[in-house]
Amino acid sequence: MPASRVLDDLLPRPGGPLPRVAVIGAGVSGLVLARMLTGAGFPVRVLDKGRGPGGRLSTRLHADGGTFDHGAQYFTARDPLFQAQVNAWREVGVAAEWRGRIGTLERGAVTPSSKESVRYVGVPGMNTLATVLAEGLGVRSGVRVERVARDGKAWRLTSDSGEDLGLADVVVAAVPAPQAVALLEGAPTLAARAREARLTPCWAVMARFAAPVALALDGAFVKDSPLSWVAREASKPGRASGERWVLHGSPEYSAAHLEETPEQVAPKLVEAFARAVGADVRAVEAVAHRWRFAMPSPPLDTPALYDADTGLGACGDWCAGPRVEGAFLSGVALARQVVAGVAGQ
Template structure:
């Protein structure tokens, strides 16, 4: 989100921009994965809110195009079978999956996926980029690392002060499980912040607008539990978090499909006190939700803030 927002603003300002993404598709944690029943799971970011006028205007445009919609799911808290209320901001989701908004931002941009940048080295007044496979990715006057802070640090080596700032950011991991059930889960909630549990959040993915029918849930492990089990296998973690879901519900549930995914850098705790990082003299910067706030909106605003700094005369 952050890198795409930056690329979109700079492209609109007349800059030549190329996005290099290590993933198979753009979006990072704005991710959607297919289920065995033909449906999907939003296993990363679950929804987004829109408080800033600029982001709110973009969300309204997405809604007009059918790319996003309000999620009217019943959201609350869940503590060992006891349901409670939760704050009720307007929540939005991408349609038909969270990755729809990333695809919309990437549309028309020069994006190369499946490319992981390993080295950013000074060459004259420019930077030469090299991939992890040794491929020469060319020269750029300005390089931005729109990746989690720990991954940004080595890319910012040419600007030690920026690298140190990025190195000060702390990000918590999250184990996510995509669970499908052959019958509706009996709970009067579509999303819940889970308390006193290895889980922090659960959501009935099929309650979101534009999703295929079925009973598909996303289960997020708490930061503490995920960190304690960080190096376990996905095969081991899936049944553990389904069992934690049973405990949170106060009744046994059995998934017919359960697949785990590890987000090693999921949540800044807390973000650094800067909307973005940039050394104008060197042409090196970084942006992301670890700068401006641990939300989709924060990532977007960080990218926009850095784009404006780069474009400033």
């Protein structure tokens, strides 16, 4: 089964001329939405400010050939539709089960996890899943949509550089809630809902060590620390060897140090890692990346936002729930709402 087939054939094809759709944001929810609507025959464009699709499904390649999944670390599957998509990814080799040793870590004390959760990762990196979802969609990267304004019965999109990005009948903000607010001004009720959402930040450090870190875990939720999570990259399937770790700052620490520079944050979180491990571990290299909008806290109580009268909508993990699955299901929900809106016209 092709990796995208689960989504491509999920929706019925409405009859008659279909509205032009512009999706702002090429994270999981935006790509899922675009994939489904494209499969149903809609003309769809995807615009994203990043260098490539993925959002927090992000993997950085190091000069030594190793990688760092510095955004989403892994994902689980509970919903049957998402599990079907995960199975399709696994069949073509772009996802695999991560069987690393998971537990909690507190100042050198290790507690293995008692839960039997099945955890998956993209192969060879988390961003591979975004690349597969984006196949055939013609995502335009490196463009930030700043304004969505009425132009007759359609919406005209304008970039932050003043570039006219053309017209669309339906516009979806598949971006973090604080960024979605300005794009939803044409539907004040939706903008107000997006304004309610709260997202916490996360500093992520990509650290490389010369010697193996003596820790009997490959992934750990860290207690009583500026860190919330650490992971040994080489323990994931399809990764190169080498002692590379991703260190995630806690929401509290990340918020308190949000405006510091990466150069200031990286050594502090490496030091926190050493304290958590309870050993003198020193990184030969450490680079920090700031995720300003990392986790919904809490998400809204709706899977997606859509106003069929205006043709404006929004989706993301801040609607349906955190993690990759939440973003996936939010895109699915909004695609169904858009099709229902066309059928009701």
